[in-house]
Amino acid sequence: MSTDDGEFHGPSIEEFFPGALMLEGTPFELNRIMLVRLIAAAALILLFWLGTRRMKVVPGRFQSLIEMGLDLVRVNIAEDLLGKKDGKRFLPILTTIFFMVLFLNLTGIIPGLNIAGTAVIGVPLVLALVSYVTFIYAGIKKSPKNFFKNSLFPSGVPWPVYIIVTPIEFISTFIIRPVTLTLRLLMNMVVGHLLLVLFFSATWFFLFQAPGLLKLFSVGTFVFGFAFTLLELLVIFLQAYVFALLTAVYIQLAVAEEH
Structure with a gap:
């Protein structure tokens, strides 16, 4: 981005902490990123409502698109x-x-929104905790008595070795998993946003302010910005899928x- 001094200044981490748009100082304070999240959630709800309100045996194009998305998760992730x-x-x-991850990520390349709803730690952390709680629930439901025992004390290991193995298993299973889920999504969206802002703000600077x-x-900066937008679109989908x-x-x- 550029300023009145005529020099180019790249994007900074401060962009992820915008000021309040309304209700400042209250528990319901709304800033730009929270507004983007609400827009993404409303768009997702509207899309599925429109796509499923009049289901037909022979689906039209819109219903087929919704079903393809649902089948992607059902066949390639859940059942597989x-x-x-x-x-x-x-x-x-x-x-x-x-x-949810897909739509919140997509806001990062939509003109006028220009930032992913997952580019601040709140949403990635909540989703990681949901994944973490679901994992623990599934294990306890399957084997109430042995889930934690089998997770922390894998079979076939000599008892003295558990002094080393058990702390490692605890950290890797119950701490590293939610942390890596959070950071993988968060950092990909942060880096993607910073790169796109860098290229397109540089394009504006060179075109309108450079002599x-x-x-x-x-x-050149516009071409790179466009190319990275396409790459970011791939990253957006892959992060949701992963x-x-x-x-x-x-x-x-x-x-x-x-278990």
């Missing part, structure tokens, strides 16, 4: 990892996670026969 029975049990939460032939650099996939993997590990 958990089987038909457990896949059906956990399909609602896996579907919710996938589409003489320096304006030609705006062509988050739902890892949630299913953790559930699968919790309901495995040894």
Whole structure:
């Protein structure tokens, strides 16, 4: 971005902590990122309502698109990892996670919104905790007496070695998993936003403020910005898919026969 001093200043982390738009100083304070999240949630609800309110045996294009999205989660994530029975049990939460992450990520490349709803730690952390609680619930439901025992004391290990193995298993299973889920999603969206803002603000700077032939650099920064937008679109989908996939993997590990 540029300022009145005529120099170019790149994007900073302060963009992720915007000022209040309304209700400042109250528990219901609304800033730009919270507004983006509300818009994404409303768009997601509206899309599924329009796509499922008049279901037909022979679906039209819009219904087919919705069904393709649902089948992606059901077939490639839920049933592929958990089987038909457990896949059906956990399909609602896996579907919710996938589409929520997808739509909140998409706001990062939509003109006028320009920031992902997952680019601040709150939403990634909540989703990671939902995944974490679902994983623990699935394990306790499957084996109430042995879930934690089998998680912390894997079979076939000599008893003295548990002094080393058990702390490692505890940290990797019950601490690192939610942390990595949170940070993977958060940092991908933060970096993507910073890169896009950098390229497009540089394009604006070179085109309207730079003197003489320096304006030609705006062509290069715009091309890079467009290319990174396409790459970010791929990252947006992959992050939603990976988050739902890892949630299913953790559930699968919790309901495995040894538990």
